[in-house]
Amino acid sequence: MTKRFEKGHVNMANRPQPSFPEPDTQHFWDGCKEGELRYQTDSDGNVVFYPRGHSTVTGDRELSWNVSSGMGTVYTYSVVRQNRMPGFQELGAYAVAYIDLDEGFRMMSTIVGVDDPTTDIHIGQRVKVEFEEQAGEDSFPIPVFRPV
Amino acid sequence: MAQERLAAIAGIHEYPLRVAPGVSSMQIKAESMKRALDDAGLDWGDVDGLYDALDGEGGGGLGLAAYLGIKPRLLDTTQVGGSSYEFHASHALRDIAAGRCNVAVTTYGSTAASMRVPIGTGGMGRGGASWQQNMEAPYGSTLISNYAMVAHRHMHEYGTTTEQLAQISVATRKHAMRNPEAVKAMTDLQFVKVDEITVEDVLESRVIADPLHLLECCMISDGGGAAVFVSPEIARDIKKKPVWIIGAGEATKYRENGGDITTSAGAQSAPAAYGQAGVTPDEIDIAMIYDSFSITVAVMLEDLGFCAKGEVGQFIEDGHLAFDQPGLTLNTDGGGLSSNHPGMRGLFLLLESVRQLRGESNSQVDGAKLAVAHGNGGLLGGTHTGGTVILAAD
Numbered sequence: 191m192t193k194r195f196e197k198g199h200v201n202m203a204n205r206p207q208p209s210f211p212e213p214d215t216q217h218f219w220d221g222c223k224e225g226e227l228r229y230q231t232d233s234d235g236n237v238v239f240y241p242r243g244h245s246t247v248t249g250d251r252e253l254s255w256n257v258s259s260g261m262g263t264v265y266t267y268s269v270v271r272q273n274r275m276p277g278f279q280e281l282g283a284y285a286v287a288y289i290d291l292d293e294g295f296r297m298m299s300t301i302v303g304v305d306d307p308t309t310d311i312h313i314g315q316r317v318k319v320e321f322e323e324q325a326g327e328d329s330f331p332i333p334v335f336r337p338v
Numbered sequence: 339m340a341q342e343r344l345a346a347i348a349g350i351h352e353y354p355l356r357v358a359p360g361v362s363s364m365q366i367k368a369e370s371m372k373r374a375l376d377d378a379g380l381d382w383g384d385v386d387g388l389y390d391a392l393d394g395e396g397g398g399g400l401g402l403a404a405y406l407g408i409k410p411r412l413l414d415t416t417q418v419g420g421s422s423y424e425f426h427a428s429h430a431l432r433d434i435a436a437g438r439c440n441v442a443v444t445t446y447g448s449t450a451a452s453m454r455v456p457i458g459t460g461g462m463g464r465g466g467a468s469w470q471q472n473m474e475a476p477y478g479s480t481l482i483s484n485y486a487m488v489a490h491r492h493m494h495e496y497g498t499t500t501e502q503l504a505q506i507s508v509a510t511r512k513h514a515m516r517n518p519e520a521v522k523a524m525t526d527l528q529f530v531k532v533d534e535i536t537v538e539d540v541l542e543s544r545v546i547a548d549p550l551h552l553l554e555c556c557m558i559s560d561g562g563g564a565a566v567f568v569s570p571e572i573a574r575d576i577k578k579k580p581v582w583i584i585g586a587g588e589a590t591k592y593r594e595n596g597g598d599i600t601t602s603a604g605a606q607s608a609p610a611a612y613g614q615a616g617v618t619p620d621e622i623d624i625a626m627i628y629d630s631f632s633i634t635v636a637v638m639l640e641d642l643g644f645c646a647k648g649e650v651g652q653f654i655e656d657g658h659l660a661f662d663q664p665g666l667t668l669n670t671d672g673g674g675l676s677s678n679h680p681g682m683r684g685l686f687l688l689l690e691s692v693r694q695l696r697g698e699s700n701s702q703v704d705g706a707k708l709a710v711a712h713g714n715g716g717l718l719g720g721t722h723t724g725g726t727v728i729l730a731a732d
Contacts (some may be wrong), residue, residue, distance in 0.1 A: 200409045205476040209467035213639075219472070237595055240473045266494070268486035269548040270478060274478045277538060278478035286479040286547075288487060288593070288719075295595045308548060313494040332476045 191329050203325040204277050205332050206239075214241050217255060219330045227258040227297050227333055239295035260319035262291040262335065267308045283307055289317060289335050303336040310337075341616055341730060343512035345434040346573040346580035347427075348441075349378025350689045351568035356559035356678060359452045363394030363562065364405055366447030370399070370564035371406065378440055378566045379577035387412040387442025387567070389429060391422035391682060394447045400548035402445070412439040418590075419715020420628055423565070423684035424725025427711075428586030430567035440569045447562035450533030451527065455495055457558050457681055458482040459546065469619035478653035482555060482631070484719040490635035492600045496648035500549055502655060503632040504540035506668070507553050507675055509659035510629060511535045514672025516700045523677055527557055554632035556674030556683070563685050565692070581695045585615025585728035592721040600648075601695045603724030604641035604712055612643070617708060619643035622728075625666055628685035629673040630718075638712050641668075642726070661701035670694060670701040682711035687729065695731040707731045 208219050218241045221228035230238040230253040232235035232245035244251050268288035273279055285301040301317060304310035318338045346376040351373035353366050375382060380705045387398055388410040396402040398415035414435055416425045426444040433439055450457060458481045491496045512534055514520035524532045531539065535553060543552040573580035587610030589603040612618060619642060627638045636650045644666055645653040669675075671690040675684045691709035693699045716722035 205478075208472035208475070213465035214469040215472040239595055240469055242623070244471060251450065266487040266491035268483040268490060268550075269545075270480055270483045271544070271548070272459045272482075272546050273478055274459050275478065276479075281478070283498060284478065285385050286477050286483045286487070288599070296593060296597070298477055298593075301478050308545075311640050313490065 202277070202281060203323065205322070206277070207323060207324065207330055214243055217241065220256070222321055222331050222333055225321055227260050228255050228295060229258055229291070232257055237294045239297065256293070258291050258293050258319070262317055262319070263287040264301070264311065264313055264315040264317060265290045265296060266313055267301065267311055269311070285311055287311070287335070300334050301337065302334050339583070341584040343582050343584070343708070344424040345431045345583045345690065346529070346570065347565050347692050348568040348573055348576045348580055349374040349376070349380065350563070350692050352519070352563040352686060352689050353561050354519050356561050357451055357526040358420045358449065358560040361449065363447035363449055364396055365551040366562035367396070367402070367564070368406055370562050371443050371445050373644045374443065374564035374566045376660055378568070379696060380566060381435040382408070384409050384444050384600055387439030389414045389416065389426035389432070389442060391426070391446065391464070391581045392417040393505035393682065394616070410439065412442065417707065418723040418725070420630070420682040420727035421713030421715035421723045422682060423688055424586070424711055424713040424727045425569065425723070426706065426725045427583055427688055428478070428588055428725060431583045431586055434567060434569050440572055442567040443564055444685065445562070445564040446682060448682070449560045450558050450681045451560045455558065455681070458555060460527040470708060480547060481717065482550060484717040485633055486547040486550045487719040488599050488637060492633065492636065493549065495555060495600060495669060496651065498636065498651040498663040501537050502651040503554060503636055506629065506632045506635045506659065507533055507540050508537060510669050510673040510675045512660050513670045513701045514676030517672045517677055520672035520677035523557070523559055527559060540644055550633065552572055556630050557676070559658065559678055559680050561678050561680040563689055565685065565688050566624065570695060579696055581671045581692045582730045582732065584729060584730045585613070585617070587611035587614070587726040589724045590722070591724070597622055598621045599719055600637060602637050602641050602714060602718060603722055604638050604726065605715065607724040607726040608642045608712065611710070612730050615728035617728060622666065622708050622710050623703055623706040624670065624691060625668050626711040628683050628687060628690045628714045629669055629670060629675050630679070630714065634714055634718055637718065638714065642710060661703055666702050670699050670703070682715070684715065684725065687711035687713055691729045695729055
């Protein structure tokens with residue numbers, strides 16, 4: 191388990207896993223196993239994210255899957271100092287962020303690879319996705335972001 | 339003003355204790371309903387409408403009517419988070435005006451403190467599979483960190499400072515110290531300092547989720563209460579002066595690709611409420627705003643039209659908020675920050691608005707005629723609702 195503010199603060203191998211069956215997000219998470227950050231677009235080119243079975247603009251059910259470059263910008267963040275949920279409780283300070291991907295979708299994630307999350311993260315920072323391996327057989331790697 | 343007087347709040351009760359071991363939420367709901375009816379001079383058997391927020395062990399309108407032992411002709415179980423009670427007032431205005439009921443009640447009961455429910459820091463996403471949980475649960479976002487993300491973005495875009503946000507906590511505590519129930523609440527919940535606080539006190543309190551400090555976060559208490567909504571005909575014969583519901587608005591907002599997190603659902607619900615009421619923000623005397631956190635109030639002051647988006651820092655520095663300052667007055671009961679927050683504070687926004695418009699507040703604003711109660715339910719930086727209710731003195 192990483193300690194508070196430990197240099198290179200990164201890995202948490204026991205994050206809550208997505209639960210299935212859940213038809214909207216299955217293909218997204220399958221992509222994480224392939225090292226792909228997948229997102230949808232509708233026939234008019236509108237980005238649909240989080241994944242769903244319909245376009246949130248038109249209601250159209252004909253959606254395409256695409257693979258993101260994984261490059262994005264920190265839209266906003268917070269550093270959690272207190273979380274009573276097991277796993278996170280022992281983690282020390284860690285970041286939660288909304289990342290705006292270059293393809294135009296926003297996702298919640300965390301930012302890894304900083305010495306001190308309370309000082310080394312800022313809005314507008316450029317970040318790139320990586321997939322954090324998780325403990326347990328056949329578990330889904332979790333997409334997290336690292337400053338570039 | 340030529341407002342329509344279609345429905346009124348006739349009776350209120352706020353459960354006095356914030357630590358109430360050995361009492362169930364259902365008992366709090368039933369006792370509060372009785373006392374609110376007493377406040378209005380109405381009887382148990384007069385109730386023909388029931389609104390419920392699915393709180394407690396009641397199972398919503400389905401179970402609550404049975405527990406209470408009443409058979410209302412209108413049943414509305416609307417659960418949209420802490421703003422549910424503003425939605426109930428909105429629906430009561432609609433339903434009473436349509437003749438669907440004449441004496442309606444909404445009740446609230448919670449034992450969140452005694453049950454040690456970690457509302458703000460318990461982590462989220464332990465529920466079953468859902469499209470949203472699957473995308474967010476791995477990251478350990480807490481409720482507080484979600485609101486904190488709004489604060490960071492607001493500071494980034496508009497230069498809002500922690501010192502400015504802290505003034506919200508300072509003004510609210512000032513009001514709380516004048517409210518004996520709030521003082522008892524802070525004492526019973528073992529606040530470190532049961533006294534007025536300074537900006538420095540706020541900044542020196544520990545950070546829970548950057549940039550929000552402990553003293554910018556609401557308490558977790560037990561509690562509850564009730565409000566009685568009546569038709570104009572009933573309102574003529576009640577014990578106290580009715581407080582009129584003259585406008586209401588409802589809205590929702592959520593995480594959107596490219597969306598502006600610093601603007602809440604309130605920016606949609608407030609204009610609807612003002613429009614129905616036929617009033618403008620500059621006419622409002624009292625703002626009862628859901629102060630889950632300092633940032634919630636800051637965003638709502640803008641979205642309710644008291645200042646332009648991004649200008650709340652200057653608005654606060656100009657010296658509003660406290661009851662003895664000129665201009666708009668905020669949360670005169672002490673708010674969720676310093677008086678009462680059992681999880682869904684929306685009801686108390688209505689109750690203190692009624693007290694102000696009756697002239698009964700512990701921090702009374704002389705001649706208060708118009709109040710706005712605005713609840714925010716859910717996550718300010720994620721999926722949330724905004725419920726705005728405009729109330730007028732008789």
